[in-house]
Amino acid sequence: MASSLTTFTDEARIALDTLSGRATGLFSPSLRLGVTGLSRAGKTVFISALVHNLIHGGRLPLFEAQKSGRIARAFLEQQPDDAVPRFQYEDHIAALVNDRAWPDSTRAISELRLTIEYESASGWSRMFSSGRLSVDIVDYPGEWLLDLPLLGKSFADFSHEAFEMAVLPVREDLSQGWRALSSGIDPNADADEMTARRLAESFAAYLKACKLDERALSTLPPGRFLMPGDLEGSPALTFAPLAGIGDRRPRAGSLHAMMDRRYEAYKTHVVKPFFREHITRLDRQIVLIDAMQALNAGPGAMADLERAVTEILSCFRPGRGSFLTDLFSRRIDRILVAATKADHLHHESHDRLQSIVRRLADRAVARANFTGADVDVVAMAAVRATREGTVKQGRETLPVIIGTPIAGEKINGETFDGKAETAIFPGDLPEKIDAVFDLSGADHKQDAADPAIRFVRFRPPKLERTAEGITLSLPHIRLDRALQFLIGDHLA
Numbered sequence: 001m002a003s004s005l006t007t008f009t010d011e012a013r014i015a016l017d018t019l020s021g022r023a024t025g026l027f028s029p030s031l032r033l034g035v036t037g038l039s040r041a042g043k044t045v046f047i048s049a050l051v052h053n054l055i056h057g058g059r060l061p062l063f064e065a066q067k068s069g070r071i072a073r074a075f076l077e078q079q080p081d082d083a084v085p086r087f088q089y090e091d092h093i094a095a096l097v098n099d100r101a102w103p104d105s106t107r108a109i110s111e112l113r114l115t116i117e118y119e120s121a122s123g124w125s126r127m128f129s130s131g132r133l134s135v136d137i138v139d140y141p142g143e144w145l146l147d148l149p150l151l152g153k154s155f156a157d158f159s160h161e162a163f164e165m166a167v168l169p170v171r172e173d174l175s176q177g178w179r180a181l182s183s184g185i186d187p188n189a190d191a192d193e194m195t196a197r198r199l200a201e202s203f204a205a206y207l208k209a210c211k212l213d214e215r216a217l218s219t220l221p222p223g224r225f226l227m228p229g230d231l232e233g234s235p236a237l238t239f240a241p242l243a244g245i246g247d248r249r250p251r252a253g254s255l256h257a258m259m260d261r262r263y264e265a266y267k268t269h270v271v272k273p274f275f276r277e278h279i280t281r282l283d284r285q286i287v288l289i290d291a292m293q294a295l296n297a298g299p300g301a302m303a304d305l306e307r308a309v310t311e312i313l314s315c316f317r318p319g320r321g322s323f324l325t326d327l328f329s330r331r332i333d334r335i336l337v338a339a340t341k342a343d344h345l346h347h348e349s350h351d352r353l354q355s356i357v358r359r360l361a362d363r364a365v366a367r368a369n370f371t372g373a374d375v376d377v378v379a380m381a382a383v384r385a386t387r388e389g390t391v392k393q394g395r396e397t398l399p400v401i402i403g404t405p406i407a408g409e410k411i412n413g414e415t416f417d418g419k420a421e422t423a424i425f426p427g428d429l430p431e432k433i434d435a436v437f438d439l440s441g442a443d444h445k446q447d448a449a450d451p452a453i454r455f456v457r458f459r460p461p462k463l464e465r466t467a468e469g470i471t472l473s474l475p476h477i478r479l480d481r482a483l484q485f486l487i488g489d490h491l492a
């Protein structure tokens, strides 16, 4: 009896604190939103467009709180983590809006706090005061996230898998140099710094070649070999998988022992702190993928992308028995897998793109050791760089997209100057999405001369100004749908 009374009063006090906190404006719940994706996926553009549209009252009909006029204002505040670089919102917006140029590549973690003041939709909460929600947006490279599975793998596992992936048809040629170098090296020989360095450099060169390959291969760990940040040249980054080491313990003083120790140091000093300080504190997550590039590269690249998404999902909501489970303090309850840059397609293909991403995410969820969170998908463009139109060609009317290609972009032998607008027939995505995933084709490669989608990079759009000289918000495709899924329920 006594204990249930305590519980009751405790709960009542918490409820009262919450209400009085709200009334005095001290209580500002926060939501941590992770934004990730492999490099060039569109993270910086997404965050900039999201914040800009909220601050400037952009057109967001699918974002309920905005549509029903309940958002009083949205503004930037100081972020809670002093040791994390701030997301340079103002610079990115200046590039997008003033220079009509895409923001520079960012390549590390950054954070921004956006606070939203809103009217609650329910009359009961409205009685006390309007609500406040602080959204802490964390931008971090997907490459770093793909390191998390390493926490559950020994150096022997890591080496074994690295060699297995390296001889797959899509990577065989790219890994040749590194494999040739490795085959001449005896893991049991005495440790030698120069050998370690040559191996590490050759392995890193292979990983970089995969990244640059036009078949759009997704990334292999260790992620910091591609994005070292401030760790470049440190011993924790000077290791490489070794061939034929089996599971036996390395001889003390051998190259094998040295590589094993450095691999463990990488896990302890790089991977674990990142995971603990950043990933385990997230509430919501968006994973941006460049599906268009993978589609153009063919089913082999799609399978590769699917593998990356599978690994990413298993990091966020590890299922039972996963070594990652214990490290989480909060649980991510919603994950959005978003294909960006849909403005490269005519709207007739947007739903097809979304179905393709849906299929990819479903397969990834089924394969990942994953529980609980809601996973949704969207085909969107954080910044819409194109308009739509039609062009008559003989008797046919073709749907086209119109935009300003970036200076130096080429199509059909024509090179653009970065000033002239042009209309492009982008092509359609296939109606039957099975074909996109079908690996039974001859060599898994799309015919390079006949890509699925004709792809030209456009400059960001020219923003209209009102008669009063106010710049209108950045146009987008379905950014509001993404927002509704990611934060809408917290503004109810």
Ligand SMILES: Nc1nc2c(ncn2[C@@H]2O[C@H](COP(=O)(O)OP(=O)(O)OP(=O)(O)O)[C@@H](O)[C@H]2O)c(=O)[nH]1
Residues within 6 Å of the ligand: 037, 038, 039, 040, 041, 042, 043, 044, 045, 046, 102, 103, 104, 105, 106, 107, 141, 340, 341, 342, 343, 344, 380, 381, 382, 383, 384, 385, 457, 458
């Ligand atoms: N047309 C169009 N292009 C986009 C969009 N989002 C991104 N892009 C293109 O993709 C490029 C990469 O976008 P970023 O937002 O810088 O990508 P990121 O994921 O932050 O890349 P890193 O910082 O290098 O990891 C841009 O320079 C644009 O060319 C979009 O919504 N529409």
Ligand SMILES: [Mg+2]
Residues within 6 Å of the ligand: 043, 044, 045, 104, 105, 106, 107
């Ligand atoms: Mg970026």
